[in-house]
Amino acid sequence: MTEIISAKVLGAATSRAFPLGLSAPLQGDPARVVNVAVWAPELTELVLYFKAPDADWQAITLPEFSDGVHHGVVENMPIGSRYGFAAGDVEPADEQLLLDPYARAIDDAEGKLLGVRMFSGFDWSDDSAPHIPWRDSVIYEAHIKGLTQLHPEIPEEIRGSYAGLAHPAMIKHLTELGVTAVELLPIHAHLDEQHLRDAGLPNYWGYNTIGYFAPQASYASAAARAAGPQAVQDEFKGMVKLLHAAGIEVILDVVYNHTAEGKRFEPTLSWRGLAEKRYYRFHDDHYLDTTGCGNTLDFSEPKVIQMALDSLRYWVEEFHIDGFRFDLAVTLGRDAANNFNPQHPFLVAASTDRVLSGVKLISEPWDVGHDGWQTGRFPVGWADWNDHFRDSLRDFWLADQASIAAGGNGGGLARLADALSGSSRLFAASGRSQLASVNMVTAHDGFTLADLVAYNGKHNEDNREENRDGSDNNRSWNHGVEGATDDAAILSARAQSARNLMATLILSLGVPMLTAGDELGKTQRGNNNAYCQDNEISWLDWSAVDETMLLTTRRMLRLRREYLSAQPSTYPARGETSYLHWFDASGQPLSPEQWQDGSQRVLQMLLGSPDGLTDGLVVFNATASDVEVTLPGPGDEPSRQYEYRFSTSASYPKGQGREVSSGQTDLLAANTITIYRA
Template sequence: MVNPAPLTRASREFPLGLHSVKGAWSQDGHANAAVWAPGIASMDVHWCRADGTWTSETLVGLDGGVHHGVVGPVAPGALYAFWPTGEDLPGTPGTAQLLLDPYARAVEPVALASGADEPPSRSYYSVFLEHTFDWGTSEHPRTPWRDSVIYEAHVKGLTKLHPGIPEELRGTYAGLAHPVMTAYLRDLGVTAVELLPIHFSIDEPHLEPLGLSNYWGYNTLGFFSAHSAYATAAAREAGPDAVLDEFKGMVRALHEAGLEVILDVVYNHTAEGEQHRPALCWRGLGDRDYYRHDDAGRYVDTTGCGNSLDFSQPRVVEFALDSLRYWVEECHVDGFRFDLAVTLARDENNTFTPRHPFLVAAGASKALRGTKLITEPWDIGPDGWQTGRFPVGWADWNDGFRDAVRDFWLRDVASIAAGGTGSSPARLAGRLAGSADTFAGSGRSPLASVNMVTAHDGFTLADLTAYERKHNEANGEGNRDGSNDNRSYNHGAEGRTEDEGIPRGP
């Protein structure tokens, strides 16, 4: 009798990231690791064992630029990171900054020792997460576009000061899921909550010395990871698994209230910033492969944030699509608003094309079928304004609607108050009728127009009625940030006033 050959731990280049091995090795805690880094000859994965010590293994497989191998045992919740084989480590694993897994399901900040007069310092590590969740009978509301009313909100800001929500839940995913908040949203008549970025994000380096932080979250370091700072203290203490539980619990509660969940996503750039800054993830794995460069090797920045992900690269397109599918399939979200979406549709010549592979693939994806895909249809690059030119299956923020409404509501009133005249109502009528002049050329109906009046950029509704100009003096940037074209009217007094003779905002 011939003895069977011993089992070997055959690794795979797909799926990317760190995943438990299935089959014969599923019981011994091993994981399949896979990372795309085509310019690196060999890659190691470093991880923290259950006893707190660190170890590493070389990924022995290499196919199509993907390094892969079966490693372990790796315990759920373990911190891990990548580093090129044979290159000197920047320091001790667990404290020094190695290279994050772009597909990590959680990112953990690690505080480092710093002097009394120095700003706090930290590094970031990926977390091995294998997560299950009971969705019960929760289902996607699937609100038709014609019936959709979208309410943009910041997870922290929406409930942080709400007196009806328990103090320990304010400013968190759980606070947004609280019955007081879901009832409030239903009473407003909205059908969807569009959340400002909840992907794991970090502060830009120049903010900490100023004692400031990035409140808005448009500086992503983990496109598959929920931002842990928006979880309750109890969830953060329990760890990344509990943070993801809380996020999914929020989605479930909003669905049970009949409300869709739309995520504002920032695939146009990453938190690695300008070209000279240290590598945290993509820059170290393949700077030329992930980021757009000119012929001289300099970054091409169409975002104003220091870098632009290069969507002429098929693997970058795949990365963004995989992230979208994760949030729909695993976290049950209902749609996405794409920040600076024109950057995601620039070809190898840095030219916008409505037939870009990313736009076509997302619109045709079975996993994303029925998902609302909303563009911010501009960036700061050449020919960056593209409202009305995205393809069928996508909807655009309609800045033309925004401007027409503000002019009719406020600037015309200001003009008349100053002895002038207002504009023709025909302009507003065209916008209320669906902006056919803007959208018909793309083959889309008026339902492709997201008729917005205010958003996180620029003035709030109340600010529109109280200020003639922006006042962003507090952030240390000399009031340079933000648009100067807000089409507002202060009604005779700059700023909030108790003067009964001055009309007040909403």
């Protein structure tokens, strides 16, 4: 059995019930002495088991108990010690100990999960957060491994790693593309669910957190993993430092809504053994699941709120993280009655906290519980993923087009204009501007942009769930053939639709989010739920780049910076007019009837500014025919000149730079977006 040693008080040193986890003692050598504090209010005793490097296991019953926290000052537990907890005597070499919810690293080298005592120092030198204003932000959602695993210019030994993302070749791609932030799929330590292990598949996306303070070790390079947890942590920090030096922010996708412990009777790993009925949301004697993942953390419990806030502060202060995207964020705003409250203590605290109020907070504004759709209702200080925007663009450019091609009707122009102008119906009522709208056409969850225009239905057979998983409501259009084809006309039409979707996303007010690979023409072969595909289905194929789409995306992001630079960052005050003006194909303001008329498929958007000047004109021709469009005039002012700058038509360079006067007509190609500089 493990040797049991007694707790010791070092001179006048006393243990503290805060901060939770491992922290420096009030007195004593912090290299070997540590204050340990764990919240476990229903346990009568809590035993710490630890193993210093090159030493035997030791155990100590934490001697103090304050407000539900077991705590004590422990000797001979240096940096690098592995540790865990139990409610009594166990054999730590054979049994899974309870993980510290505040563990800074998690090690599984001996077949069991153990926390690791870490050193927090790092040479940040002159690192400075870019602090990109929301007004100028362009987000790039990516997976650490999938982004660089196949990149030919990145050394093989660091592909798919934190170091790979920080390689000059990757930073060059990001800066030339024009994005200002990478939003990384979960990098918190996570586990594979049992049903995936049984099927021989991994949880590739990582939405199954086991440690909210620990980076995922498998995303570090082989050399860093071999060197140990400190090297893993340092590689991550080095990545952030190099991205910051390039002016790129780092946003983490975080999963505080549930944990990797899964359903109630699955193995106990941490929270379940420490305070199950306080950490998890219950209904009668069963877990109340608003996440669809087996358990739900109870954000009506102050200690759960504290854990999430402590974790967020840690990543900002220790890793210099610039923002967070909160998975299933409605769950984080549910009160004791399980109802969503926009003024929930966690939501308000995160947006007003001294450390967190300066970083970007982005909600995924839904969960699977009662009244789970809350887009537009999060408080000031938060931005929301805008599914309304996503659905409106897919309807306009794909579902409506498919309906028209089949002899049916499309929808009106109103939803498109609302999306282009920042979805004011959703966000203005809550006191937020269009910059609270994180606009997207795709995300990690769903079809890629290339697949959105190539498949009518999902093809998830590789997930081994008989194609039952994944959404059936994709609003996609295959343009006449399902999946891969050699038909040149269909390929051309698909590419045209993809460019239209990308251009509309980038030119809309709000904050655009691109999904990594969409600018390259990435396909997942119709899989719209590739969460368990750690292979070529999910990885970006840098040998098969759609150069036209890449150049279009770069060009559109340059035009966005140029055209929208004078747009206001808030909605006009009451009584003022909008700085966006709308016209029909004849150059006249649209009537109320035209907005709702499904046969109207041409829209002109004139971009104004607070000083009354006009920056540009964007014309959407969503008809199947070339259209003569009369460019709008300035009323009683002299005629305005428009310079033809860009079109999503494949032939746009032929006319680039020519000028057209207001009141004159211009022939615009079918199913295109055309951009003029005023």
